[in-house]
Amino acid sequence: xxxxxxxxxxxxxxxxxxxxxxxxxxxxxxxxxxxxxxxxxxxxxxxxxxxxxxxxxxxxxxxxxxxxxxxxxxxxxxxxxxxxxxxxxxxxxxxxxxxxxxxxxxxxxxxxxxxxxxxxxxxxxxxxxxxxxxxxxxxxxxxxxxxxxxxxxx
Amino acid sequence: xxxxxxxxxxxxxxxxxxxxxxxxxxxxxxxxxxxxxxxxxxxxxxxxxxxxxxxxxxxxxxxxxxxxxxxxxxxxxxxxxxxxxxxxxxxxxxxxxxxxxxxxxxxxxxxxxxxxxxxxxxxxxxxxxxxxxxxxxxxxxxxxxxxxxxxxxxxxxxxxxxxxxxxxxxxxxxxxxxxxxxxxxxxxxxxxxxxxxxxxxxxxxxxxxxxxxxxxxxxxxxxxxxxxxxxxxxxxxxxxxxxxxxxxxxxxxxxxxx
Ligand SMILES: Cc1cc2nc3c(=O)[nH]c(=O)nc-3n(C[C@H](O)[C@H](O)[C@H](O)COP(=O)(O)O)c2cc1C
Numbered sequence: 001x002x003x004x005x006x007x008x009x010x011x012x013x014x015x016x017x018x019x020x021x022x023x024x025x026x027x028x029x030x031x032x033x034x035x036x037x038x039x040x041x042x043x044x045x046x047x048x049x050x051x052x053x054x055x056x057x058x059x060x061x062x063x064x065x066x067x068x069x070x071x072x073x074x075x076x077x078x079x080x081x082x083x084x085x086x087x088x089x090x091x092x093x094x095x096x097x098x099x100x101x102x103x104x105x106x107x108x109x110x111x112x113x114x115x116x117x118x119x120x121x122x123x124x125x126x127x128x129x130x131x132x133x134x135x136x137x138x139x140x141x142x143x144x145x146x147x148x149x150x151x152x153x154x
Numbered sequence: 155x156x157x158x159x160x161x162x163x164x165x166x167x168x169x170x171x172x173x174x175x176x177x178x179x180x181x182x183x184x185x186x187x188x189x190x191x192x193x194x195x196x197x198x199x200x201x202x203x204x205x206x207x208x209x210x211x212x213x214x215x216x217x218x219x220x221x222x223x224x225x226x227x228x229x230x231x232x233x234x235x236x237x238x239x240x241x242x243x244x245x246x247x248x249x250x251x252x253x254x255x256x257x258x259x260x261x262x263x264x265x266x267x268x269x270x271x272x273x274x275x276x277x278x279x280x281x282x283x284x285x286x287x288x289x290x291x292x293x294x295x296x297x298x299x300x301x302x303x304x305x306x307x308x309x310x311x312x313x314x315x316x317x318x319x320x321x322x323x324x325x326x327x328x329x330x331x332x333x334x335x336x337x338x339x340x341x342x343x344x345x346x347x348x349x350x351x352x353x354x355x356x357x358x359x360x361x362x363x364x365x366x367x368x369x370x371x372x373x374x375x376x377x378x379x380x381x382x383x384x385x386x387x388x389x390x391x392x393x394x395x396x397x398x399x400x401x402x403x404x405x406x407x408x409x410x411x412x
Contacts, residue, residue, distance in 0.1 A: 002296065079320055079354065084269065084298035126322070129355035138353050 005039075005053040005087070006063050006080040007130055009139035012046045016071040018097050024071070029092040037062055042131065045102050047140040048072055051127050052114050053086045077131060078139060087127040103135045111139035163321040172205055173197050174225050175388035176232075176332075177238065179359055180396040182369075189272055190393055191381065192225035199390045215249030218242070222253070225262045226271075230264035232393050239272040239302065247290060249284070254294050269298035274325065276304045277312045288319045300369035302359070307347055320354050323379075328362030331382075335367035348375060366408065369399060373406075384408070 022044065032038065037054040050066070052059050059080075067075040088094055098106070133139065176190040196201040222240045229238045240257075247253060254273075261271055273291075280287055280303055291301050296407045306312050306324035326344060336338045351358050360372045363382030372380060385396035399406035 081320065082296045084296055126320075126355040129357070133352050133355065141179045 002056045003053065003083050003086070004056045004080060005083050005127060005152065006059050006094065007049075007051050007127065008067070008075055008077045009134060010048045010050075010072040010075040011040055011141040012043070012048055012072050015068065018043055020071070021095065021097070025093055025095055027066070032092040034063070035062065038040060038042060038091050038093070039089045040088050040091055040096070040131075043095070043097040044135070045100055047134075049131065049134040049139065051131070053083065053088065053127075074141065076139065079126060081126075083126075087125060098135070103110060104137075107132070107136050168233070171197060171208070171363070172221055172224060172354045173199070174228055175199070175390045175392055176209060176229065176393050177388035178386050178394065178396045179379055179381040180385045180398065181378055182398065185398050187236040187393075187396065188379050189239045190234065191239040191274070192222075192229065192241070193388050194221055195390060198283060206268040210221075214243060215246040218246040219250045219256070225401065226257065226261050226266060228391065229262055229393070230261075230266055232391070234266065234270070234393060236392045236393075237270045237272050237300075238266070239274055240345070241274045241304070242279070245279070248286070253399050254290075254299070257296060258294070258299070259294040259394055268300070269300065271298075271382075272302055272323070274302045274304040277306050277308055277315065277327075277369060278313055280319070281309070281311050284318060285314070291319075304361075307343060313347070313350060316354060320356060323357045323359055324351060325361045325381075331360050331362050331368055331372075332364075333368070335365075342373070345375065348377070350387075366399065 021041075023043070032054075035054065035058040037052055037058055038050040039053050042049040052062060052066075063077070063080075067077075130139075158328075165406060171194050173191045175195050179189045179191060180186075194205050196205050206214075218241075222242075225240055226238060242304060251281045257271070258268055259270065275287070275291075282397045291299075295301065300322040302323035302325055303312065303315070303321045304325045305327045307330045308327040312324075324347070326347065329370050330340050330344055330347075332340075348358055350356075357379060358377050359379040359381060360368070360377050361381050363369055363372065363380045363384050365384060368382075369380065369384055385398070386394055397408060
C-alpha cells in the first residue's frame with residue numbers, strides 16, 4: 001500500500017451553498033471510512049480546498065469522482081505525491097467554513113490552525129503550507145488574498 | 155560475509171580520508187537551526203576541492219555514497235538534533251542505485267529519525283534526468299526523506315521542473331542572492347520564484363546570505379530559512395549555532411558589528 005495525498009482547489013457552483021455541505025459530508029465520510037481516506041475540506045466564500053490522503057488507488061478514484069462532480073467547477077489539482085504520514089489521521093473528512101475576513105485575521109494569529117478543530121494537530125509539511133496559502137487567498141476563485149509571504153511576516 | 159567485510163573496510167578507508175564541516179541553515183523566525191549542511195573536507199580540514207582531486211572519476215559515485223554515511227555518523231556523534239542536509243553528486247544515484255536504502259538504514263542505526271534527512275540535488279541534475287529522478291526520489295519520500303533542489307534559479311528551466319515534481323525545499327541560487335537588496339532584476343526573479351513556491355507549498359532557503367541588506371530583503375518577503383556567512387561559516391567537525399541578528403531600535407543588527 002502506498003500512501004499519497006492529493007490536494008486540489010475548486011469553486012462551488014452557484015446553487016451549491018455552504019448549507020449543502022453537511023449532507024454531502026455525511027455520505028462522503030461514510031465512503032471515505034470504507035476506503036481508508038482521511039483529509040479535510042476548507043470552504044471560504046465559495047472557494048473550496050480539499051486534502052485527500054490514503055492509499056494511491058483509493059485517493060485517485062475518489063478524486064476522479066470529485067473532479068467530475070457538478071456541484072463545483074474549476075477543479076484544479078495542486079499536488080499529488082507520496083507522503084510518509086497522514087496529516088489528518090483522525091478525520092474521515094474534517095470541515096471548516098470561514099469568511100474571507102476570518103481567514104485573513106487568523107493568518108496573523110501565531111497558530112492559525114490551532115483555532116480550527118480539524119487543524120489542531122496537523123503536522124508541518126506540504127498540506128499545512130498549502131492550507132496556509134489557500135487561507136491567504138492563493139488558489140481562490142477571486143484571487144484577491146494577500147501574498148502568503150507577506151502574511152507570514154506580518 | 156565477504157561482501158560485508160569488503161564494504162566495512164572500504165567504509166573505513168573513506169571515513170579516514172574525509173571529514174566534514176557543518177554549516178547551519180537557520181530559521182530566522184524561530185531562531186533555531188533548521189538543518190546542518192554537511193560539506194566534505196579532508197581529515198585535517200582540507201578543502202572539498204582538494205579531497206575530490208584525490209578521487210578518480212570512476213570512484214566518484216561510491217565515494218559520494220560513503221561520504222553521506224560518514225557525514226551522518228559524524229553528525230550523530232556530535233549530537234545532531236536538527237536535520238542534516240546531504241549533497242548528492244550528479245549521476246551518483248544512477249551509478250550507485252542502492253545508496254539511499256543503505257543511507258536510511260545507517261541513519262537509523264545512528265539514532266537519527268528518517269525525517270531528519272534532507273537530500274540536496276542540484277537543479278541541473280534534476281533537469282538532466284527528470285523521469286528517473288522523480289520516480290526514485292518519490293520512493294524515498296514515503297519514508298520521510300525530504301528533498302531540496304540546490305542552486306535553484308541558476309537556469310530558468312528550474313521553474314519548469316516544478317511542473318512535474320515538487321520538492322520540499324528549494325535553495326535559491328547564490329548568484330540571485332548576492333546584493334539582492336540593490337538589484338531590481340534579481341528581486342523580480344526571486345519574487346517570481348517565491349510566489350511559485352508559496353503556491354506549491356515549497357519552502358525556500360536563501361543560500362549564501364552575506365550581508366544584512368540581503369538578510370533584510372529576504373526577511374521582508376517572508377523567507378525564514380537562510381544560510382550564509384552572515385549567520386555562520388561552515389565549522390569543521392562541529393555543529394555551531396548561527397549568530398542571529400539582534401533587534402536594535404527599529405532594525406536588526408549583528409552583535410559583532412555593534
Ligand atoms: C467539494 C466536494 C468534496 C467532496 N468530497 C468527497 C469525499 O471526501 N469523499 C467522497 O467519497 N466523496 C466526496 N464528494 C462527493 C463525490 O463527488 C461523489 O459524489 C461521491 O464520491 C459519490 O459517491 P458514491 O460512489 O457513493 O455515489 C465531494 C464532492 C464535492 C463537491
